[in-house]
Amino acid sequence: MSMPLPASPNSAASGAPLLVLRKLDKRFGATHALKAVDLTFEEGEIHAIVGENGAGKSTLIKLLTGVYPRSSGEVFWRGERVPLVNPHEAIGLGINAVHQEVVLCRHLSVASNIFLGDEMTRAGLLNHKAMLDEAQRLLDELGFDLPAGAVLSSLTIGQQQLVATARAERRGAKFLIFDEPTAYLTRQETAALFKLIRRLKANGVTIVYISHRLEEVFELCDRVSILRDGALVGTRRVEETNEADLIALMINRTIDQIYLKDKVPLGATILETEAIGGKGFHDVSIRVREGEIVGLYGLIGAGRSEFVLSLFGRFPAASGKIFWKGAEVAIRSERAAMALGVALAPESRRDQGLCLNLGVGFNINLPIYRRLGLGPLINLAKEASCADKQIRDVQIKTASRAALVSSLSGGNQQKVVIGKWLNHGAKLFIFDEPTVGVDVGTKAEIYRLLGSLLRQGAGIIMISSYLPEVYELADTLHVFRRGGIVASHGFKDASHETILTEAIGV
Amino acid sequence: MSDQNVSNARRNGAGLNILLGLTLLGLLLAMWLALSFETTTFWSAVNIANLLRQGAMIAILAIGETFVIITGGIDLSVGAVAGFVSMMVAWLLTHDLGLASSIAGAIAISLAIGVFIGAFHAFGVVQMGLPPFIMTLATMYSLRGIGLLITNGATISITNDAFTGFSRASFLGFPWTDGSWFEIPMLFWMVLLVAVPAYILLNQSRWGRYLFAIGSNSEAARLSGVNVKAMTYLAYIISASFAAFVGVLLAMRIGIGNPTQAEGWELQAIASSVIGGTSLFGALGSVHGPLIGSFILTTINNGANLLNLNPFWQRIITGALIIIVVYFDGLRRKKR
Numbered sequence: 001m002s003m004p005l006p007a008s009p010n011s012a013a014s015g016a017p018l019l020v021l022r023k024l025d026k027r028f029g030a031t032h033a034l035k036a037v038d039l040t041f042e043e044g045e046i047h048a049i050v051g052e053n054g055a056g057k058s059t060l061i062k063l064l065t066g067v068y069p070r071s072s073g074e075v076f077w078r079g080e081r082v083p084l085v086n087p088h089e090a091i092g093l094g095i096n097a098v099h100q101e102v103v104l105c106r107h108l109s110v111a112s113n114i115f116l117g118d119e120m121t122r123a124g125l126l127n128h129k130a131m132l133d134e135a136q137r138l139l140d141e142l143g144f145d146l147p148a149g150a151v152l153s154s155l156t157i158g159q160q161q162l163v164a165t166a167r168a169e170r171r172g173a174k175f176l177i178f179d180e181p182t183a184y185l186t187r188q189e190t191a192a193l194f195k196l197i198r199r200l201k202a203n204g205v206t207i208v209y210i211s212h213r214l215e216e217v218f219e220l221c222d223r224v225s226i227l228r229d230g231a232l233v234g235t236r237r238v239e240e241t242n243e244a245d246l247i248a249l250m251i252n253r254t255i256d257q258i259y260l261k262d263k264v265p266l267g268a269t270i271l272e273t274e275a276i277g278g279k280g281f282h283d284v285s286i287r288v289r290e291g292e293i294v295g296l297y298g299l300i301g302a303g304r305s306e307f308v309l310s311l312f313g314r315f316p317a318a319s320g321k322i323f324w325k326g327a328e329v330a331i332r333s334e335r336a337a338m339a340l341g342v343a344l345a346p347e348s349r350r351d352q353g354l355c356l357n358l359g360v361g362f363n364i365n366l367p368i369y370r371r372l373g374l375g376p377l378i379n380l381a382k383e384a385s386c387a388d389k390q391i392r393d394v395q396i397k398t399a400s401r402a403a404l405v406s407s408l409s410g411g412n413q414q415k416v417v418i419g420k421w422l423n424h425g426a427k428l429f430i431f432d433e434p435t436v437g438v439d440v441g442t443k444a445e446i447y448r449l450l451g452s453l454l455r456q457g458a459g460i461i462m463i464s465s466y467l468p469e470v471y472e473l474a475d476t477l478h479v480f481r482r483g484g485i486v487a488s489h490g491f492k493d494a495s496h497e498t499i500l501t502e503a504i505g506v
Numbered sequence: 507m508s509d510q511n512v513s514n515a516r517r518n519g520a521g522l523n524i525l526l527g528l529t530l531l532g533l534l535l536a537m538w539l540a541l542s543f544e545t546t547t548f549w550s551a552v553n554i555a556n557l558l559r560q561g562a563m564i565a566i567l568a569i570g571e572t573f574v575i576i577t578g579g580i581d582l583s584v585g586a587v588a589g590f591v592s593m594m595v596a597w598l599l600t601h602d603l604g605l606a607s608s609i610a611g612a613i614a615i616s617l618a619i620g621v622f623i624g625a626f627h628a629f630g631v632v633q634m635g636l637p638p639f640i641m642t643l644a645t646m647y648s649l650r651g652i653g654l655l656i657t658n659g660a661t662i663s664i665t666n667d668a669f670t671g672f673s674r675a676s677f678l679g680f681p682w683t684d685g686s687w688f689e690i691p692m693l694f695w696m697v698l699l700v701a702v703p704a705y706i707l708l709n710q711s712r713w714g715r716y717l718f719a720i721g722s723n724s725e726a727a728r729l730s731g732v733n734v735k736a737m738t739y740l741a742y743i744i745s746a747s748f749a750a751f752v753g754v755l756l757a758m759r760i761g762i763g764n765p766t767q768a769e770g771w772e773l774q775a776i777a778s779s780v781i782g783g784t785s786l787f788g789a790l791g792s793v794h795g796p797l798i799g800s801f802i803l804t805t806i807n808n809g810a811n812l813l814n815l816n817p818f819w820q821r822i823i824t825g826a827l828i829i830i831v832v833y834f835d836g837l838r839r840k841k842r
Contacts, residue, residue, distance in 0.1 A: 312729070351723075351726075355789065357790070362719075366715070
């Protein structure tokens with residue numbers, strides 16, 4: 001199934017491939033999460049794993065890093081059979097993972113995080129100075145523009161991701177797994193990360209690269225393996241395949257067009273802002289009409305999220321005017337925004353979007369409990385039917401409305417984040433990075449949802465750091481840089497390069 | 507309960523709680539059964555009525571405490587509030603202040619004091635950004651101090667028999683298994699008086715849902731339109747006013763007012779709540795859980811006395827029980 005690479009100098013030395021999986025299998029109760037997967041990872045290759053959400057990528061990572069024990073199958077490390085049953089063993093071999101959701105200590109400094117569990121000491125005491133210097137040297141060398149002394153929580157999610165990578169590099173990994181590393185990264189940060197990955201490869205490190213962004217696979221990787229429903233459906237050298245081919249293998253059907261968008265005639269103006277400003281943004285003037293998608297593109301930290309949070313009353317604007325259907329309004333709280341008819345699906349589903357340890361139905365109904373009964377009392381039958389309807393309409397794959405949101409896959413969690421607002425009857429929908437960490441199939445479903453909202457006469461503000469997405473979907477595209485709008489475009493009336501240049505400001 | 511209601515309740519983790527509630531109830535009944543066989547005195551109308559009286563006050567404290575814990579907070583002051591209010595109600599009754607010194611007036615003022623203290627806690631947590639543990643730890647100390655200042659350290663005796671008589675009164679009775687007459691103590695009726703509205707608030711109202719949402723992820727709750735500040739006030743006011751109510755009942759039961767009473771009751775309330783399946787991380791809890799939990803603790807106490815166990819063992823058994831119950835609770839949740 002997997003074709004051997006021409007032997008690299010390193011693998012020639014040791015003879016056997018770095019890691020071989022034979023008939024690797026994993027069951028969770030009745031769920032067959034991984035079905036007898038055979039895979040070979042050569043030393044010093046960048047090996048992409050692609051597949052839809054729920055195809056078994058996460059399970060594979062957890063088996064490789066020893067987090068879960070496998071149900072059956074064998075693992076060979078440099079030709080020798082290894083048990084690989086706990087994380088400690090995996091780290092001992094040199095297997096490390098950089099996760100999509102950053103798992104670091106938010107209250108510690110960048111340097112402390114890089115050295116966490118491997119601190120430099122002098123006479124038994126922590127040597128803060130040496131760690132700070134070494135961390136800064138590492139960051140500078142990697143081309144990350146980050147101060148090593150900064151507290152992690154003061155960084156953007158993208159920057160935190162880079163710290164996680166620097167940490168893995170420092171731990172001397174032989175086999176490094178990247179799980180959706182660029183989901184939250186800006187273009188510059190992505191470029192820095194790719195540079196780092198290539199450097200690791202040159203040093204003989206084997207990279208497993210998991211991403212929903214297929215163009216990254218072609219830009220970066222040597223080989224790509226495709227998982228579908230827990231089974232390996234193929235391994236290809238990247239030069240022997242193309243995006244359409246991969247998508248067909250991933251979802252077992254071809255999609256001609258992911259960015260399906262029917263043109264909806266634009267109606268009356270819903271929202272207009274006149275030079276509003278607040279913490280992190282200034283002088284922002286936009287207009288959203290019925291049936292319109294207004295895209296906000298920019299690098300992470302450009303002030304887009306702060307701007308939309310002000311429209312939702314989370315951090316009310318300090319200056320400027322907001323007009324709702326022509327009348328000037330002040331949006332001082334989330335409830336005031338909701339009363340007008342504004343809905344917000346926030347950027348981070350873990351931190352802002354979901355009550356993870358509560359049920360799917362609970363999360364869906366949370367914004368509309370006010371309408372689910374008489375006074376403060378809830379009509380339990382209505383509560384149940386509302387949740388079920390939404391789960392059906394948005395096609396959330398869940399055991400029941402009572403299942404905890406934390407048990408859902410990332411894509412389905414995102415559908416909950418979006419689905420909870422569809423019952424609300426809002427007029428203006430704000431989606432902040434609606435497809436981060438979501439597979440191609442789910443993306444298409446989310447875009448279809450946007451389309452149906454537009455046809456109902458709603459307006460949409462969509463923030464995205466993924467240019468193809470806003471480029472293809474937005475009727476009006478505003479480019480943000482350093483808290484302000486630096487350029488505005490109509491539907492596809494500028495090239496990718498132009499927009500990118502405006503966002504970066506070179 | 508219909509299937510629909512069951513699955514509805516399960517949405518906020520209450521379905522799991524019903525299951526846990528049933529096993530806890532089983533544990534309580536098993537303890538009662540064992541004590542009935544082991545002692546001649548346990549299963550008598552007098553002792554059971556006594557047990558219901560003994561457990562009533564911790565039960566009410568535990569239910570109030572649970573509201574705060576569900577939001578991810580903690581209220582360490584409930585014992586101090588009960589002690590302080592027992593002093594205040596005694597002080598009011600023994601002075602000549604017109605309406606305020608009538609029984610109704612004194613109770614109303616006492617409950618108002620509870621509401622005020624709860625609002626003060628929420629103010630500290632919401633407006634001043636203090637951790638709930640610190641805020642309520644501070645009032646736990648201060649309230650005892652204020653009480654001692656007012657009374658100058660003395661104990662106030664309550665001479666009003668109409669007031670103190672209530673704690674010994676009963677309402678509704680039925681023949682006991684041995685033919686004697688059993689009457690349900692008023693103090694236990696007070697538990698139901700508090701528990702039923704608390705249950706409706708927590709499980710059937712949107713405010714209850716909001717409390718769970720805040721405990722799970724307060725930012726997500728806020729961005730879903732939940733008035734997090736107001737709900738936080740609600741939780742702390744419920745906890746403190748339930749504690750004030752317990753203070754009134756305490757004054758009735760012991761016939762004196764003394765701000766140093768009810769020492770350590772906050773920990774008994776928290777223990778009852780935790781035994782009843784409440785998670786100290788928030789977003790998981792019920793009304794029946796702490797209710798049963800508190801009577802399990804009371805039964806250990808009562809049973810140990812009847813068995814002539816060294817009273818020090820009660821504490822050891824209580825500690826062991828907390829570890830065992832919470833451990834199995836965690837196992838059950840993982841399996842799910």
